Amino acid sequence: MIAETGIFDRTEKLIGKSGLEKLRNARVILFGVGGVGSFVAEGLIRSGLGFLTIVDKDIIDPTNLNRQIMANVKTIGKKKVEVMARRLIAINPLCIVHPMHECYTPENSDKFHLEDYDYVVDAVDMVTAKIDLAVKCQDNKVPLISCMGTGNKLDPSLFGITDIYETSVCPLAKVMRKELRNRGIKSLKVLYSREEPIIRETPPGSIAFVPSVAGLLIAGEVVRDLLKAED
Template sequence: MRFYKNELLIGKANVERLKNKKVLIIGCGGVGGFAAEAIARSGIFNITIVDNDIIDITNLNRQIISLSSNIGKNKVDVLYDRIKDINPSCSVIKIKEFINNENVKDIVTKDFDYVIDAIDSMTSKIDLIEYCYNNNIKIISSMGMGNRLSPENIIIDDIYKTKYCPMAKIIRKELRKRDIKHLTVCYSQNEVNKRYKEPSSMIFAPGVCGINMAYKVINDLIET
């Protein structure tokens, strides 16, 4: 049985429950790729993935879907094949679009039980968060994982409790303007490494962030 080991840990009823849940993952890079991997291997049978980017050679050091053999391919195409290879019974919808204020209402619907926000663009991230908040759609958002080496101290909390995260600081300010009272995020409590001016990243921080986000989603969707 494909998810027998899951059943031993969370129980048969929860395995069956997860089959009927729908998860939307927006952003399929360093964080989103690991989140999608964990969501698929946890037995979610309805997954929608959104990204308009292609795999670049510079992604090979940290993104789980990136290989030398698929450089130049669309990330959603590669991730689609990967999820189907993990679980052929999974219904996977791929959307090659960049989330913005105009299309968010067409992509994000109340049919989804959870939204995983792994977007890099600050504007798109805020548009998505605001839409989900106003429409009572559950969402968890990743904060900045760049310029951090250590995977330690990457935790899940409310955005208004975050510290040492420049991205969270900016988003908090914008959310206050929109009267958004809370947002579940995964962020690093490690201070940003300012050694290099150019954005840098390795697999450790984004990988752990993606796994943590997927864990939060699964834990919220099962009955413990």
């Protein structure tokens, strides 16, 4: 049992042994290990998740140091997924972390076998990838949560989790609503911000405490959903 290591004694007080067992047996795939995704991964593993696939094609560079949990001066130039995998296994040696140095696209979607997972997390920037993940997850009946824009913002208290068609303000969510409606997607769980962008620039501005909060909120939603899932 994962709880027998002592790592999750405090967690067991909240969710019980049966809850820990559910998380230990759950399989999650996370697309994007940046400012949001790195904190999603950290939150899931520290909560007792037993199997996590992390997918990202990027290399750590100096601009990542202000917001990505695995980024520091010693990891610059290294593959994000490999550095993140080592960090997660050092936190919980009993978990299985499968790093994939890949970029999800509609053309290569088959290699990720979404149907094998209990939950999918979308923390990527590319709209085409986000839309395709929503379509594929609906087709495979796999729960998905998708992160909308977190850049150019300063107030993490304005994040919320809702359906894509209940969102407002967020420019990315506006694009997603239109594209998903065109594809017949009637519902999609998302994290988004009600804050108007402070600036409108590309690449967006960022600060440590905004994407990190978004990532932990997503991790919490995934954990709660997994705990509620039928055995």
